[in-house]
Every structure is written in C-alpha cells, then in structure tokens.
Amino acid sequence: MSPIAPESVRRVACVGAGVIGGGWAAHFLARGYDVTAWDPAPDAEARLGRLITAAWPAVEQLGLADGASPDRLTVTDTLEDAVAEAQFVQESAPEKLELKRDLLAELDAATASDVVIASSTSGYPMTDMQTTAARPGRLVVGHPFNPPYLIPLVEVVGGEATESWAVDWASAFYTAAGKSVITMERELPGFIANRLQEALWREALHMVAAGEATVADIDASITEGPGLRWAFMGPCLTFALAGGEGGMAHMLDHFGPSLKAPWTRLAAPELDDALRSAMVDGCADAAGERGHADLVAERDQGVINVLRATGRLPRRAGEQA
CATH class of the missing domain: 3.40.50.720 (NAD(P)-binding Rossmann-like Domain)
Structure with a gap:
C-alpha cells in the first residue's frame, strides 16, 4: 500500500x-x-x-x-x-x-x-x-x-x-x-461537536416547550454569554478559569455537587476520581505553558475582540473598519 x-x-x-x-x-x-x-x-x-x-x-x-x-x-x-x-x-x-x-x-x-x-x-x-x-x-x-x-x-x-x-x-x-x-480515537454516534450541539439544542427545546424561556432568550443567553468565550476558548478551559488559580481541580471540588442539581434534563455522569483526574489533567495539557494569569488575559482580550468584531463595542480611534 x-x-x-x-x-x-x-x-x-x-x-x-x-x-x-x-x-x-x-x-x-x-x-x-x-x-x-x-x-x-x-x-x-x-x-x-x-x-x-x-x-x-x-x-x-x-x-x-x-x-x-x-x-x-x-x-x-x-x-x-x-x-x-x-x-x-x-x-x-x-x-x-x-x-x-x-x-x-x-x-x-x-x-x-x-x-x-x-x-x-x-x-x-x-x-x-x-x-x-x-x-x-x-x-x-x-x-x-x-x-x-x-x-x-x-x-x-x-x-x-x-x-x-x-x-x-x-x-x-x-x-x-x-x-x-x-x-477521534474511537467511533461515537454523532461524533464530538454534534453531540455537544445536540445537548444544548435539546435543553433549549425543553425550555421552550415548558414555557421557561423564549427563543430570543435562549439565543441571547449564548450570544451574550458563553458563546463569546467559546469562540476562542472551549467549555473545559472556560470552566477551569472559574476555579481561579486552583483551576479545574478547585472548580470540580467547589461546583461538583451541583452536577446532581436539576439544572438540565440530561443525566450527569458520576464525578469519580477517574473522571476528576481526566478533567484536571486534560485542562493542564490544553493550557500547556500558559499559566492562570496568561489564560485570564487571553480570555479577556478574546471577548473584547469578539465584541468589537461583531459591532457590539465601538471601534477605537483610528481603527479601520
């Protein structure tokens, strides 16, 4: 061959x-x-x-x-x-x-x-x-x-x-x-990105069906919220920053119990030691040489760039359209 x-x-x-x-x-x-x-x-x-x-x-x-x-x-x-x-x-x-x-x-x-x-x-x-x-x-x-x-x-x-x-x-x-x-290392129906999209989509349909949110509310909740960060930093590193300098480990220890709260219709996986380690180690690999301060600066500038690029922030003096 x-x-x-x-x-x-x-x-x-x-x-x-x-x-x-x-x-x-x-x-x-x-x-x-x-x-x-x-x-x-x-x-x-x-x-x-x-x-x-x-x-x-x-x-x-x-x-x-x-x-x-x-x-x-x-x-x-x-x-x-x-x-x-x-x-x-x-x-x-x-x-x-x-x-x-x-x-x-x-x-x-x-x-x-x-x-x-x-x-x-x-x-x-x-x-x-x-x-x-x-x-x-x-x-x-x-x-x-x-x-x-x-x-x-x-x-x-x-x-x-x-x-x-x-x-x-x-x-x-x-x-x-x-x-x-x-x-991908193994087959997964719907692959990776579609499964993540589908989870969000199903929850959106549940909220509309139950009268809990409008379509406009749901779209704005993403475009004015996590979508701004997801444009350049995925959900895992974004959540790791929620743990402050303690990173993903602190975030899981602090917010892990909320996985059992009824915030979504999807069943939560058991946050056992193996999953915790996989998330902590995975975020460390994704961060590479970037420390917490580096990631915070990258996130902050990234959000500003997205807001400015989409016309939601005024352009700076002398900046070309």
Whole structure:
C-alpha cells in the first residue's frame, strides 16, 4: 500500500453536490485543487455553480491558495468519471444508511485501491456504512461543519474495518488542505461537536416547550454569554478559569455537587476520581505553558475582540473598519 503523500494531492473528487458536497467543492477549489464532482440530480451542475459563486467572496476573504480558481471544477456525467483520476474522494450523499452503504461500495469499486474515501456523514458510524465495500480499510469519516468552506473543523474517525494508515492519511490531508482536524480515537454516534450541539439544542427545546424561556432568550443567553468565550476558548478551559488559580481541580471540588442539581434534563455522569483526574489533567495539557494569569488575559482580550468584531463595542480611534 503506497498512497500518494497527503500534501502532494492535486485532484479531489466530490461525490454528492448538495449544500455539504458543494461546500466541500468550494473549499477544495479555494485551496488550489482540481475538483471533479458528480451528483445524480438533473440540475446538479447549475446548482453547484450557483453555490460556488455565492461562496467565492467568502473564500477570497479567507485567502486563496496559489492557482485557486472556480474554473478548476469539472462536473462529470458519471460517478466513475468523477473518481477515475481522483487522489482523494469526499462523499456527501444524503443521510440515508442504505444509500451511504451502496454508494461507498460503488466508490470503492471505482477508485484505485490506495485512494482514501471519506464520508461527510453527520451521524452514522463508518462501521455501519462500510459493510458492503470490498476494500473497507480505506474508508473513513471526514465530518465537516456547515459550510465546509468557512468552518475549519473536520472530525476524522475510522470504522472497525478501517486500517489505521487511512485515518492518519486523511487527518494529514485535511490539515494540508487547511482544515482544523480532530482525529477521534474511537467511533461515537454523532461524533464530538454534534453531540455537544445536540445537548444544548435539546435543553433549549425543553425550555421552550415548558414555557421557561423564549427563543430570543435562549439565543441571547449564548450570544451574550458563553458563546463569546467559546469562540476562542472551549467549555473545559472556560470552566477551569472559574476555579481561579486552583483551576479545574478547585472548580470540580467547589461546583461538583451541583452536577446532581436539576439544572438540565440530561443525566450527569458520576464525578469519580477517574473522571476528576481526566478533567484536571486534560485542562493542564490544553493550557500547556500558559499559566492562570496568561489564560485570564487571553480570555479577556478574546471577548473584547469578539465584541468589537461583531459591532457590539465601538471601534477605537483610528481603527479601520
């Protein structure tokens, strides 16, 4: 098995050209790749063209790679033509398990054996999708966030039949293609970010259904509250700062009992020694060389930057819009 080096990839195939697949195509074009695309819808080419035209001003602001151009897109008549010379394949078909299984098996049969094939699925484990492929070892999940040309995150994970080289290769390729990559150690339905979003979403629905908060209240509670911090510092480090100089250890010791309080409809895990240590050690790893004062300064300046960037703080004298 001798796949091309991830940083040497020049041609990518996008199979499925809806909102997600089209967003991937826009991203890969902006990064200077040649892109072939296929979608069975009769208006796929026109729809994809409109999506890329609409996305291009945004990717220009993000910065184009050398040679990047929408003209490097080719829409093919068949799936086989789309992947014939592809060095990487991104599948973005609708979220229907049998459809995913059949399509991944077709892609496996039509693509050179050393080419990694990634699925944009937002929830299905690769173990469930790779069951009918003849060569499932190079099938991985590459779960993006919408729109893929704008949101950096992609979560990479294999299935039970996926070989480790394919996961490592996909993570390296996405990194070379300008994405922010989380390489997951194990499969998890919904992956990481979707599960966190879903927990927040379900609690929001509960509050609206019970008349406890309005939609406007809920949105403002995030945009004017924790969302300002989450833009640059995730919930774990944010909570660690709530513990002051004692960090996550003090926060857990002080606020840990509130896990049993009815603040959410979700059941809380048992805060045993193993979980406590995992959280404390994890925050220490995430902080790295930054001490408490460094993190406080980073948080404070970050919130100010977000408020100013979103027009909620006046610009300083002489500052350009």
